[in-house]
Amino acid sequence: MIDFRYHLVSIVAIFLALAVGIVMGTTLLQDPAVQSAKEVAAAVTKSNDELRAEIDTLRGREAGNDTLIASSTADLVAGDLTGQQVLLIETPGSSSTVREATQLVLEQAGAEIPGRITLTEKFFDPKGKGVLDGLVNQLKPANMVFPATATSWDRAAALLAATFVTTDQAQVGTPNPETADVISTFEAGGLLSVEGEPAKRATLAVMFAPEKAYEGENAETQAGALVSVADGIDVGGKGTVLAGLAAPTVLPGDAIAAVRDESEVSKRVSTVDTADMPAGRVAIVYSLREQLSGRAGQYGMGKGATAAIPTETSATPSPTTESGS
Template sequence: MIDFRYHLVSLIAVFLALAVGVVLGAGPLDDPIGQTVESRADALSQSNNELRDDKAELADQISGYEDFITRTTPALVGGRLEGTTVALVGMPGVTEGQAETARAGLEAAGAAVPGSVLLTDDWTAEDRATELDDALTRLMPPDVSFPEDTSSAARAALVLARGIVTADPAAAGAADPAAKTLLEGLREDGFLTAEDEPWKRGSLVAVLAPLPEEPKPGEDTTRERSVLLAVPRMLATAGAVTVVAGPTGSAESGGLVADVRSDSEVAATVSTVDDVDTPAGRATLALAFVAARADDPGHYGDGPGADEPLPDIEGVTNK
């Protein structure tokens, strides 16, 4: 039977253990543990400070590099696209601000950019596919035709191409009533927005791509990506010199730039730039047109599938 003495001995043992712990913690063990913790904290603090310094140094270097590119771009691309008319079309997700930035860069190279077209999400929406097809049939100019087995995505892209590009450089930049009717009809139906006069068609076309979005769990984006890829493919088929340009990261899986580069047929006729959100990328966009006009399309930037950072245009003359 447990008696009072047992409880008393147990309580004394507990208090002795606590006393020993306090003594050891404040005495022989205190300094080594405290010194170790303090030493590690100091090391981490120093490492963090060094990382911050390195980050600031890299930021300064990048800022200096971009400032250099910005200052030298006029000398590098100025006049390179003189006498050309460039159509500008943005895929769903591209903003008006991004389109205006690209437009300014092309105009700095001497190109005329009469307007821009931004496709809306309805262009790829499966629940509006029939409405889009009906609208295109209603608005399609009589000079547009395609084989009966042409996919709906290709038909839509071909009709869009009729509204913004021409294979005849002599006709570029001239207002086209049929193109105007087509684009205004698609705008009224909510399939695109238009700025200024994109119906003054270009013989060159810049297709702006957004960053790829992470698919939702279980979401199949195959159809949407096919619809988007049809746009640059059909623009090139219509005879326009075509460059797809996206921001850093647009060459990653799921992006339009990546899809162009991974399709050998499209990649052979459509150029790409994967860093148009940087000063270097905007200069590269103009230079990509210079190379493509000289029958040398390519894929530029730092992303997957790029041939080189920028085109080699040594010896290339404007034409």
């Protein structure tokens, strides 16, 4: 019969053997394993340090470029928009800081800003299309006819264009008597608000895209609604630029990408996705001049941009230019 002492000795022997095995195993593997880990860690640290240095260099160069452009902006845009009135249009989620900086550059270019309108989330809410349609049908001039394929926002954009912009220089700075109730009714309905006197019709418009792409199941619809407004205002005036920030990745609800993806709209509406940078604000001015010449372009650094900035052009319309750009 095996006594307790035998069991105890056996158990101790087993654990001792395990301990010896562990010690021998770690001792044999310690040097190459630790050395390999050290080499990997050193390589990762070196790579990170190099990337940080590269980022710091790029940031420094960007800051230098921004400083140079900012100090030269007044000279770069001087007189480019003299005699033009520019309507500013804010959308839900757009940056007021970007809008204020852009307005300053537009004024440096000689443009007059009669006022601005701010479209609300309710305006772009797909659930409110019935209300929007009802107001448009109630307020539109008798001679305003919509295509059978027009969406709710296409029709609303046409009405807003008749209210806020014109291609007729003789009408610039004067309200449209046929759309006199549009602003007050849309304001009462919570669809927009105004600052200044935007009813004194402008020739051009800058529309500011949301800083972040629309999200959720209605993202594409809302981005499409914003495209409709930009396009409608462009057709009703002498040109529109949709300005904002380039998205890190293109999402279905990104308004600037939506314009660039619409081949027909992108032939009329210009986009600038660097509106938060001094160079981008110069690009907005140059884009408006390009619009006056009957052309459009997609500018910035994001997907779909064809150049960082347009070539400065004469504002004389081409012979083939029709109403709108």
